[in-house]
Structures are given as C-alpha cells and as structure tokens.
Amino acid sequence: TIxxxxxxxxWSGMGKQFPEHRINVIDTPGHVDFTIEVERSMRVLDGACMVYCAVGGVQPQSETVWRQANKYKVPRLAFVNKMDRTGANFFRVVEQMKTRLGASPVPIVIPIGAEDNFQGVVDLVEMKAIIWDEASQGMEFEYQDIPADLQELAEEWRTNMVEAAAEANEELMDEYLNTGELSKEQIVAGIRARTLACDIQPMLCGTA
Incomplete structure (x- = not known):
C-alpha cells in the first residue's frame, strides 16, 4: 500500500479468558518512498508491531521506521514473518535487530522447524509447543510437549526472557536472584512493563 x-x-484471548478488547489497527506502507505516511501514523499509535521477513531480515527502510518509532517513543514488538520460505532464519533476524537497529529483542517464542518443515512455535512462557493445523491454515492449533531436540534451546531462550523480565524492577530482580525463576504472572508483568518503557521488544514468529 502507498x-x-x-x-x-x-480480542479476548485465545481461550476467550479475558474481557473483550477493541484493537484499532493501522497498516502503514512498507516502502521507504512513503516514509512520511508512516511517520504521520506514529504520532497516534499506542504501540507498533514491526514485521520482518524471515529471509530478507532487517531492510534499510526498517531502520528508518525504527528511528521514527524511537522519536515518538512508541512501544514495539516484532513479528518475524514467512518462516515457511526457503532461507528463513528467525535467529538471524534477532541478531540483525541488535546490530542494525540497536534494539533489545526478547524472543517470547522460538520456531519449531523452518522453511518446508515449519510446524509451529515453542511458547517460552508456558514452555509448551504450539502446533498449527495445516488444513485450517493455522486457525486451529494444539499445545504439545516441547520436542526433545528443542528442549535445551528452549530453556536457553527462556532464561534470556526471564532475565529480561526480572530487570523490570527491584522486586522481580530480588525474586529471580533468590529463586532463579519467576512465575508466569511475574514474567508477563515484567515483559509488559519493559516493553511499555521501550526498553525491550518481545519477538514472535510465524507465517501470515
């Protein structure tokens, strides 16, 4: 779009467990020639979802949009799209966000497979695998145990996420230092607080 x-x-949660929330979505142009249109939108946003290609990664126009979001102090999360494409690499995009954008990405999921073998994600908060049903194009899914070959990687990235959450305040940091863990509620609260403060950017992935 131009x-x-x-x-x-x-939205009321995947299990309809929350009160209904109204979400107003503004889809902005992706091409650098229309950056003024993007900046106009930034002024009224409560938050932004930055979408990156799992193959192409962080593009030059992405850097421009990131600077605009910094200017207006817009909280962000990142979604790595096209995980089913040849050459898809979620973790490469994580590193590109750090090096090219100076961002502090915090994956809250990691992919299960990639390219033709992309099957779903590991939810690092719940520590469960979410497997999507191909026939319903992902509209239906189920929670499963994390595949054995991903368990160690999932634990590594969960530790990274929990440490990021613990830095939200002294109370969470004390809890983490004393017990080595945070509850699910504490993780969500910590990640939320630091996201709203523009300190970190939660990262997700999929194919849309």
Whole structure:
C-alpha cells in the first residue's frame, strides 16, 4: 500500500479468558518512498508491531521506521514473518535487530522447524509447543510437549526472557536472584512493563 489503512478487531484471548478488547489497527506502507505516511501514523499509535521477513531480515527502510518509532517513543514488538520460505532464519533476524537497529529483542517464542518443515512455535512462557493445523491454515492449533531436540534451546531462550523480565524492577530482580525463576504472572508483568518503557521488544514468529 502507498497510504495507511485502518481497521478494527476484537480480542479476548485465545481461550476467550479475558474481557473483550477493541484493537484499532493501522497498516502503514512498507516502502521507504512513503516514509512520511508512516511517520504521520506514529504520532497516534499506542504501540507498533514491526514485521520482518524471515529471509530478507532487517531492510534499510526498517531502520528508518525504527528511528521514527524511537522519536515518538512508541512501544514495539516484532513479528518475524514467512518462516515457511526457503532461507528463513528467525535467529538471524534477532541478531540483525541488535546490530542494525540497536534494539533489545526478547524472543517470547522460538520456531519449531523452518522453511518446508515449519510446524509451529515453542511458547517460552508456558514452555509448551504450539502446533498449527495445516488444513485450517493455522486457525486451529494444539499445545504439545516441547520436542526433545528443542528442549535445551528452549530453556536457553527462556532464561534470556526471564532475565529480561526480572530487570523490570527491584522486586522481580530480588525474586529471580533468590529463586532463579519467576512465575508466569511475574514474567508477563515484567515483559509488559519493559516493553511499555521501550526498553525491550518481545519477538514472535510465524507465517501470515
């Protein structure tokens, strides 16, 4: 698109466990020639989802948009798309965000497979695998145990996530230093607080 497009959706959690939330979505142009249109939108956003290609990674126009988001202090999360494409590499994009954007990405999921073998993600908060159903194009999914070959990697990235959450405040840091762990509620609260403060950017991945 060459202009911003707006739509509205409603969300109450994957299990309908929360009160209904109204979400106003503004889809901005991705091409660098229309960066003014993106900046206009930044001024009114409560938060932004930065979408990166799992193959192409962080592009020059991504750097421009990132600087705009910094200027207006917009909290961000990142979504690595096209994990089913040839050459997809989630962790390469994580490193590119650090080196090219000066960002502090914190994966809250890691992919299960890539390219033709992309099957779902590991939820690092719940420490469960989420496997999508191909027939429903991901509309249906199920929680499973984490594949054995991903257990160690999942634990490594979970530790990274928990440490990021613990830095939200002294109380969480004390809890982490004393016990070596945080509860799910504490992780979510810590990640949320640091995201709103623009200290970190939670990262997810998939194929949309």
């Amino acid at each position: 202009t911003s497009a707006a739509t509205t959706c409603f």
